[in-house]
Amino acid sequence: xxxxxxxxxxxxxxxxxxxxxxxxxxxxxxxxxxxxxxxxxxxxxxxxxxxxxxxxxxxxxxxxxxxxxxxxxxxxxxxxxxxxxxxxxxxxxxxxxxxxxxxxxxxxxxxxxxxxxxxxxxxxxxxxxxxxxxxxxxxxxxxxxxxxxxxxxxxxxxxxxxxxxxxxxxxxxxxxxxxxxxxxxxxxxxxxxxxxxxxxxxxxxxxxxxxxxxxxxxxxxxxxxxxxxxxxxxxxxxxxxxxxxxxxxxxxxxxxxxxxxxxxxxxxxxxxxxxxxxxxxxxxxxxxxxxxxxxxxxxxxxxxxxxxxxxxxxxxxxxxxxxxxxxxxxxxxxxxxxxxxxxxxxxxxxxxxxxxxxxxxxxxxxxxxxxxxxxxxxxxxxxxxxxxxxxxxxxxxxxxxxxxxxxxxxxxxxxxxxxxxxxxxxxxxxxxxxxxxxxxxxxxxxxxxxxxxxxxxxxxxxxxxxxxxxxxxxxxxxxxxxxxxxxxxxxxxxxxxxxxxxxxxxxxxxxxxxxxxxxxxxxxxxxxxxxxxxxxxxxxxxxxxxxxxxxxxxxxxxxxxxxxxxxxxxxx
RNA sequence: CGGGGCGUGGCGCAACGGUGGCGCACGUGCUUUGGGAGCACGAGGUUGUGGGUCCGAAUCCCACCGCCCCGACCA
Numbered sequence: 068x069x070x071x072x073x074x075x076x077x078x079x080x081x082x083x084x085x086x087x088x089x090x091x092x093x094x095x096x097x098x099x100x101x102x103x104x105x106x107x108x109x110x111x112x113x114x115x116x117x118x119x120x121x122x123x124x125x126x127x128x129x130x131x132x133x134x135x136x137x138x139x140x141x142x143x144x145x146x147x148x149x150x151x152x153x154x155x156x157x158x159x160x161x162x163x164x165x166x167x168x169x170x171x172x173x174x175x176x177x178x179x180x181x182x183x184x185x186x187x188x189x190x191x192x193x194x195x196x197x198x199x200x201x202x203x204x205x206x207x208x209x210x211x212x213x214x215x216x217x218x219x220x221x222x223x224x225x226x227x228x229x230x231x232x233x234x235x236x237x238x239x240x241x242x243x244x245x246x247x248x249x250x251x252x253x254x255x256x257x258x259x260x261x262x263x264x265x266x267x268x269x270x271x272x273x274x275x276x277x278x279x280x281x282x283x284x285x286x287x288x289x290x291x292x293x294x295x296x297x298x299x300x301x302x303x304x305x306x307x308x309x310x311x312x313x314x315x316x317x318x319x320x321x322x323x324x325x326x327x328x329x330x331x332x333x334x335x336x337x338x339x340x341x342x343x344x345x346x347x348x349x350x351x352x353x354x355x356x357x358x359x360x361x362x363x364x365x366x367x368x369x370x371x372x373x374x375x376x377x378x379x380x381x382x383x384x385x386x387x388x389x390x391x392x393x394x395x396x397x398x399x400x401x402x403x404x405x406x407x408x409x410x411x412x413x414x415x416x417x418x419x420x421x422x423x424x425x426x427x428x429x430x431x432x433x434x435x436x437x438x439x440x441x442x443x444x445x446x447x448x449x450x451x452x453x454x455x456x457x458x459x460x461x462x463x464x465x466x467x468x469x470x471x472x473x474x475x476x477x478x479x480x481x482x483x484x485x486x487x488x489x490x491x492x493x494x495x496x497x498x499x500x501x502x503x504x505x506x507x508x509x510x511x512x513x514x515x516x517x518x519x520x521x522x523x524x525x526x527x528x529x530x531x532x533x534x535x536x537x538x539x540x541x542x543x544x545x546x547x548x549x550x551x552x553x554x555x556x557x558x559x560x561x562x563x564x565x566x567x568x569x570x571x572x573x574x575x576x577x578x579x580x581x582x583x584x585x586x587x588x589x590x591x592x593x594x595x596x597x598x599x600x601x602x603x604x605x606x607x608x609x610x611x612x613x614x615x616x617x618x619x620x621x622x623x624x625x626x627x628x629x630x631x632x633x634x635x636x637x638x639x
Numbered sequence: 640c641g642g643g644g645c646g647u648g649g650c651g652c653a654a655c656g657g658u659g660g661c662g663c664a665c666g667u668g669c670u671u672u673g674g675g676a677g678c679a680c681g682a683g684g685u686u687g688u689g690g691g692u693c694c695g696a697a698u699c700c701c702a703c704c705g706c707c708c709c710g711a712c713c714a
Contacts, residue, residue, distance in 0.1 A: 582674035
């Protein structure tokens with residue numbers, strides 16, 4: 068591709084809205100353009116990268132027996148009503164009516180369609196197991212997009228679905244995907260950490276997320292450097308040791324003016340925060356009022372809380388009036404005297420005697436409160452966040468917390484969707500059984516962005532060879548001084564073009580100064596820069612620069628041609 | 640949805656009550672070709688939209704729209 072003809076432009080200045088390196092560089096180098104909040108076009112360069120990422124995924128999924136297909140973006144709402152998700156999912160699903168006034172949705176994912184196909188096609192156990200996948204656009208009307216391509220509303224995702232006779236079969240496919248993902252991210256140049264994760268809206272019994280560590284990541288990971296333990300904080304068990312037994316002391320109300328925070332309370336009373344209890348008020352989507360109690364030195368993990376109370380439709384913070392109506396007082400709250408509220412007590416609180424808790428009246432707390440004696444719990448569960456330095460649940464060593472971006476996930480769905488839609492097969496035993504499903508996703512654009520996050524320097528992008536839009540970037544310098552420059556450059560370009568689309572290279576044939584060409588070449592980030600100039604010709608051929616290292620050498624035209632034609636791994 | 644910020648040419652910015660400029664990019668010509676070249680000429684804006692205040696609004700006020708950041712939310 069000749070740069071004089073490529074649909075792109077580079078920007079000298081950073082776009083004001085781009086903060087993450089990947090966002091900044093992909094915009095500046097002309098790979099993507101934004102159309103609206105969380106909606107992007109892929110320009111030819113970006114599209115080529117995306118296609119290369121797609122090909123890596125395709126190869127690895129084919130290698131575990133995946134069959135590629137394609138499912139629609141627009142679905143009849145009735146299909147989603149059958150699984151209950153039409154009502155369960157909120158405004159993030161885009162809904163509209165077609166001309167016949169039928170309710171339609173834009174696909175957020177494709178479990179329903181898969182299960183619908185299964186009930187249509189699968190009759191016998193002999194047709195199982197199998198894995199199908201596709202690359203398809205999803206639309207999720209996220210409340211907030213962010214970070215360039217990291218979190219968008221419209222995106223292409225590879226999603227695969229395993230279909231098995233039983234749990235044992237699902238287990239096999241689940242781990243086959245786990246291994247395939249490991250290979251995919253390795254080939255993409257993405258250091259990925261598989262972590263145990265929450266099953267979220269997908270439902271299911273087991274899930275892993277493949278995480279790319281990045282400060283902009285929206286998930287917090289609990290990692291143990293000693294033993295390799297890795298989990299999303301949403302599922303990492305809290306391990307804080309319970310204090311030793313103590314005699315239960317009598318409750319005593321104390322005046323604690325302006326002590327509306329745990330820190331203020333602890334310093335006012337001169338006690339450690341671990342001797343206090345914190346009340347957290349939320350309302351579940353089903354209307355239940357929940358008061359969650361954790362120790363003052365901990366925070367509530369909302370995902371754990373949602374799971375503990377099985378809150379359909381999630382939770383939202385409670386309003387002050389709602390808290391008062393239940394006999395409690397924000398800032399001085401506790402379950403003591405609470406009414407019409409589901410009391411959820413963190414396991415650690417249940418084991419910590421004589422805690423300071425709110426008196427449910429302004430300016431007062433109560434010393435020596437104890438679960439069971441002074442208030443009752445509807446539920447005792449681990450609902451608190453793991454903290455940096457807490458004991459690893461596996462080996463006991465200190466854990467660290469890191470932010471991560473989810474670049475892939477795998478879910479054991481089980482029979483949730485196939486049961487709802489009646490996707491069954493006739494088993495060897497002559498009985499009907501629901502098909503057992505797994506679902507596995509990788510977002511293409513997010514992966515492209517993460518590759519840039521992992522592979523760039525101050526000058527621009529540094530594509531790993533596996534995903535670079537073109538293997539090399541050819542620059543001709545000083546053509547006016549020596550006609551052989553153009554001649555040789557054209558010869559190299561033609562040799563690459565003749566070797567097929569995958570070998571095609573970028574050729575900067577623009578009438579620009581050397582500085583512009585070199586700067587753009589570095590910004591665009593092809594693995595190899597090939598410079599033809601009077602100087603290079605005088606020293607024997609073509610100057611070859613490796614983008615990643617900056618290492619330069621001069622190689623013969625013949626040698627470089629071997630690379631361009633795919634007969635040598637590198638031109639260096 | 641809460642908090643904050645920003646909307647001025649393709650990009651980055653200035654002008655902050657008195658007829659909208661600058662840099663880069665863009666077009667033409669000449670010069671220039673190993674690190675974002677030089678000179679000359681030129682094109683490009685109903686200052687996000689609507690209302691209001693004022694003799695006069697890019698500028699002040701209100702509403703709306705859009706975008707970004709933090710939070711809420713989130714396979």
